[in-house]
Amino acid sequence: MRKTVSFSRHTTNVFFHILTRCNLSCRHCYINPAQHGEQTLSPDIIARWLEVFTASGGKPNLILLGGEPTLHPHLDQVVHAARSLGYGSITIDTNGYLFHGILDKTSPEEVDYFSFSLDGATKDTNDAIRGNGCYEACTAGIREAVHRGYAASLIYTVSRDNIHELTQMPPLLEKLGVNRFFIQVIGLRGQSAGMNSASLQVERGTWKTLIPDVARQVADLGIAATYPKVFLEPDEQFECAGLVADNYFIFPNGRVYRCPLCEDYPIHSLFMDHDKLSPTGKINETDLFSLQIPEGCVMNKLLQPGNLLYKDDGSPEYRIACCMLKEEIS
Ligand code: SF4
Numbered sequence: 559m560r561k562t563v564s565f566s567r568h569t570t571n572v573f574f575h576i577l578t579r580c581n582l583s584c585r586h587c588y589i590n591p592a593q594h595g596e597q598t599l600s601p602d603i604i605a606r607w608l609e610v611f612t613a614s615g616g617k618p619n620l621i622l623l624g625g626e627p628t629l630h631p632h633l634d635q636v637v638h639a640a641r642s643l644g645y646g647s648i649t650i651d652t653n654g655y656l657f658h659g660i661l662d663k664t665s666p667e668e669v670d671y672f673s674f675s676l677d678g679a680t681k682d683t684n685d686a687i688r689g690n691g692c693y694e695a696c697t698a699g700i701r702e703a704v705h706r707g708y709a710a711s712l713i714y715t716v717s718r719d720n721i722h723e724l725t726q727m728p729p730l731l732e733k734l735g736v737n738r739f740f741i742q743v744i745g746l747r748g749q750s751a752g753m754n755s756a757s758l759q760v761e762r763g764t765w766k767t768l769i770p771d772v773a774r775q776v777a778d779l780g781i782a783a784t785y786p787k788v789f790l791e792p793d794e795q796f797e798c799a800g801l802v803a804d805n806y807f808i809f810p811n812g813r814v815y816r817c818p819l820c821e822d823y824p825i826h827s828l829f830m831d832h833d834k835l836s837p838t839g840k841i842n843e844t845d846l847f848s849l850q851i852p853e854g855c856v857m858n859k860l861l862q863p864g865n866l867l868y869k870d871d872g873s874p875e876y877r878i879a880c881c882m883l884k885e886e887i888s
């Protein structure tokens with residue numbers, strides 16, 4: 559069944575970058591230490607910040623991110639703390655190196671998903687993007703996690719450098735025992751913003767045909783497949799998640815954003831002030847969310863105007879959806 563996953567208005571999602579350090583330097587990395595800080599947060603601070611989102615009794619979803627979060631020597635303590643606080647689900651995003659024996663220190667009952675990043679179906683393509691040795695490390699990490707009973711997701715960031723191998727992914731996912739497959743679109747953030755990643759973006763026709771086809775093939779294998787909507791159909795409503803959803807993107811320097819496309823700029827709407835979530839002054843990202851433009855997402859128009867095409871009368875040929883709007887085939 560194919561459905562558009564609209565923003566959950568009643569669930570809080572906490573995307574927590576507990577450090578920005580990483581053992582890799584992927585071509586399209588979106589981490590930007592100048593904006594996000596270079597510190598590794600202590601388990602105590604992380605627990606206090608996590609508590610902010612459960613204080614009202616909700617059960618938020620937690621996604622632990624880096625850099626590479628398994629480089630944090632106390633990631634297991636962070637997972638235990640989040641469980642005690644009542645987080646509804648815990649996902650750890652990893653490049654697959656699984657440092658500090660994290661699989662030994664947590665359990666499948668505590669961690670809902672380990673989410674691995676692989677950007678090619680072959681070693682050559684993946685390692686050209688993510689670095690030598692990455693393919694072996696990541697696929698070995700997936701096998702080990704699955705062997706120990708953990709559920710595994712796989713994230714594939716599609717670009718012109720690896721789209722030719724997307725069709726090889728369904729059998730690989732099945733072989734590895736992956737439970738969920740996320741196709742991502744390359745964005746203009748972090749390091750990728752400085753390397754002309756607009757030229758790496760997949761063109762609209764391909765996005766609208768190949769991506770859903772591959773997702774369907776993956777779903778036919780019993781693996782849930784999700785990909786960003788990106789282009790809205792004329793009859794589809796545009797909504798900005800910054801206005802209607804409850805997402806928080808937290809960085810080690812205390813910045814908290816509601817929109818991931820804003821993360822490269824000091825326009826965060828919230829920050830951690832003595833372990834409390836406090837609003838920032840104007841102008842910030844929320845001033846952009848309510849701007850109504852015919853092209854759809856305001857941040858896309860500011861950051862990626864090359865994604866847009868216009869008719870002779872000056873009106874846009876299509877609208878760009880919020881980057882958080884997904885299609886899911888299960
Ligand atoms: S994309 Fe992820 S794994 Fe790659 S360098 Fe950036 S933080 Fe590390």
Ligand code: SF4
Nearest residue numbers: 798800817855880881
């Ligand atoms: S990506 Fe665009 S539509 Fe989505 S939250 Fe950000 S500004 Fe709003």
